[in-house]
Amino acid sequence: MTDICTIDLNTKTPFSLDITLSCGQAPRWEYSEGWWIGVVLEDVIKIRQTDNTLEFTGCDGEFIRDYFCLDYDLNEFYKKFSDDYLLKDAFEKLRGLRIVRQDPWECLLFQMTVNKIRTKGDYDRITRIAKGVGKELIFEGRKYYSVPGAEIISESGLRTLKTCNIGYYATNIFNTAEKVIEERDWAEKVSVMDYENAVAYLSGFKGVKRSVAEWVLLLSLKRYDIFPVDTHIRDFFVKNYMKDYHFSKTGSNAIDSTVRDVADKKFGSYAGYAMEYLFNMNNEFIEDFIKS
Template structure:
């Protein structure tokens, strides 16, 4: 029987494991029989929340604390969101949701290959690549697979990637793997860069456009000022914030720029958090 470690949560800091992991922000988490299971790098993490405690195995406490960003003062986020009617409502619906600190490489490839529709398919592209090229991990009598690191992908080669049935994404993933192997400090460069420079580093990867880069900065680099505008966000803002504003067509830059200006004005440095909360509040 697995031994479970325990983290006692700060009672003054909101946290809901269920809200955090059910919103679709991170791939390869699933809920089964009262527990959440996630494959992170080369480990399977099993975790659940019991009131003010996290019970888990598969990782140490420091990793869990960092992954769920338990050091972030979420009340500071809420203070900013509560000044907005929809932000306040979103807090009530998603109380305790935190943005997790995703593995940068896996997040980069996932965002590069996923259609931004928050599907929870067990056969998405990143899962298919993991099943074919990742390392097998046995946990509780079941087989799981890590997502292959860049060097492992280069060693496997393009034919192996194409065998994962991921169409043209195979070429993009291979080029991204080569780029990361050639520059092992790429993550540090993004962390230390200002926002636009960080976007520029990411959009230099083939297959990563500006909006995709913003998702990566939000989910893997804690740049909470990121506010990637997609079809879902356009619809929400057009209906709730900008009813009487001439925005042009949804494909115009003016449309997205106006949305970003409103988000910056209403939510400041936590507008990426606001995006997730508002998105998850839609029925």
């Protein structure tokens, strides 16, 4: 039987494993018989929360603390925006939701392939890539597959990647893998750049749109000042926070730029967390999980 490790959570700052993993921010986590099982790079991790204790296997406690950012004080975020009527409702509904710290390459690969609306399932594009190019892993009698690193994708070749049935994404991912190999310190570089320079740097990778760059910065590099804007966020934010705002320019890019400016002024260094809570207020996966 697999050895189970435990961590006692800090009761002064909330954490909900179920809400954090059911929102779909990180790929390839599934819930089964009271446990969450996920593949992070080459590790199969099994974890559950019972009151203020985390039980897990497949990694060490340091990884769990870092991955779930257990040292981040959510209470400061809650206090600062307790008067915001929308966030106040989100705090009650999504209490304990944390932004996980994904591996930068895995996050980049996921964000390049994910649909505009976050999806869950055991056969999304990143899973197809893992099955086609990654390493087979056996955990509790079941097969899983690692996320292939940039070197593995490069060595496997574009033709092999195309067999993963991911369409035009194959060429973009292959070219980005080559770029990452050339600039191995890309994550360290971008983590200390200002907002626009960081986005511009990542957008220079083949197939990386602005929104992809923003999600990577937020979900893997702890850049909580980042406020990704997509169609859903734009419409929601304009409707609820910019009712009386008149745009000097039309077009989605101009509006998105204005939304980011307003969000920066309103939320500052908490912009990414504010977006994550607002984004997930009506997340069907969280609602289905809570109901079950």
